[in-house]
Amino acid sequence: MDVMVHSSSFLLPKIHQPAKTPANNYTLVVLNQHLPRFMPRLWAHAKLRICADGGANRIFYEMPQMTNDQDCETTRNRYIPEIIEGDMDSIRPEVKRFYSNQGSTISDKSHNQETTDLHKCISSIRHRTPSHEKSDLCVLVTGALGGRFDHEAANINVLYVFSDMRIIFLSDDCLIQLLPKTHQHEINIESSVEGPHCGLFPIGAPSTSTTTTGLKWNLSEAKMRFGSMISTSNIVDSEKVTVQSDADLLWTISLRNLT
Ligand SMILES: Nc1ncnc2c1ncn2[C@@H]1O[C@H](COP(=O)(O)OP(=O)(O)OP(=O)(O)O)[C@@H](O)[C@H]1O
Ligand SMILES: Cc1ncc(C[n+]2csc(CCO)c2C)c(N)n1
Missing domain, CATH: 3.40.50.10240 (Thiamin pyrophosphokinase, catalytic domain)
Incomplete structure (x- = not known):
């Protein structure tokens, strides 16, 4: 499965943004x-x-x-x-x-x-x-x-x-995006502008298996659905978070007080 890489570098001042x-x-x-x-x-x-x-x-x-x-x-x-x-x-x-x-x-x-x-x-x-x-x-x-x-x-x-x-x-206060189940995800955390609070959950179709790294409360082949467990008020614990799931998930992370 292909890896999709994510970054919030658009929130950084231009001089700190990687080229392309x-x-x-x-x-x-x-x-x-x-x-x-x-x-x-x-x-x-x-x-x-x-x-x-x-x-x-x-x-x-x-x-x-x-x-x-x-x-x-x-x-x-x-x-x-x-x-x-x-x-x-x-x-x-x-x-x-x-x-x-x-x-x-x-x-x-x-x-x-x-x-x-x-x-x-x-x-x-x-x-x-x-x-x-x-x-x-x-x-x-x-x-x-x-x-x-x-x-x-x-x-x-x-x-x-x-x-x-x-x-x-x-x-x-935050950003949200969809992490499609068609890919594994690698989220590079721009810690000067985002985190530490984050959440990861399916809306609509449940997930029968989600695995993460880089979070304080990681998921290991975990089941998530509304009406049961979803991951909210989690904390990023690393510069890189990885996510793999059998369902489309919403990823949300808090934004720091930028100007
Ligand atoms: N209160 C709101 N909360 C979240 N999104 C909003 C809100 N108001 C507008 N939007 C977003 O901005 C877009 C443009 O807003 P706009 O007020 O022009 O919509 P609209 O078509 O007039 O909506 P409606 O007729 O239902 O009030 C909407 O399609 C929606 O995506
Ligand atoms: C089942 C159904 N529910 C609501 C609307 C109304 N609607 C949905 S999007 C939209 C445009 C808003 O700018 C409007 C008026 C519809 N068409 N069909």
Whole structure:
């Protein structure tokens, strides 16, 4: 079974980032929730930036408070998403007008009320990415966690729908991602920015055998399912964590107080 290597090096300042890993070649998706404190850094290093519908309001109204620019206008002119995607029922008219005039592509999918704006964004990223670049692509998503529980459930479902893509949800407090059962996983812990708290569990299908190394409470061919045992409030105990499972698992790790 192939090994998939993971790293949160996108959270490091640029000078500390290793040259070419999937984590440094990412598309940023901004959802309609409060921006995380490290948004300016994520934005600066992204290869492509997509706002999901009302996510554009967050960039327009919240970004000016997160930078040291002299005035609002300077910030707004600096942070222009390449694409705004979704059913356009939450983006404000003045925000849509502003970014449209600045050259953002407005991808209006108001006819589709079957999938969420995040689903539309990920689907569009998949279509835009040439096959030979797919394995290198990482998608960082802000605003997927916290807030309305139906939105959160839909967001997590997107991780499962697109389980062959590297998608990472980031909040101020933690990150989460899916570890597909098709691979063994090697997670390099960036201890200056993440840990020590972590969790590992299946949602949906149970796991009859999960084995880990590098955790304080390791699993050895352990069974996990909701309604029985799941691993939460675990602690990373090594610079490298390995995971092998017969089920897709969610991996979550706490983020330190970065600026
Ligand atoms: N409170 C929230 N909690 C978690 N995710 C959210 C929340 N609000 C928005 N999102 C995410 O941001 C995306 C864009 O948000 P937006 O408010 O534009 O959605 P929407 O389609 O108007 O949702 P709805 O009509 O259900 O309120 C959503 O698809 C969802 O992924
Ligand atoms: C069974 C079922 N439940 C809910 C919706 C509604 N819905 C799901 S995603 C979406 C778009 C949100 O931007 C909407 C309105 C549906 N279509 N089918």
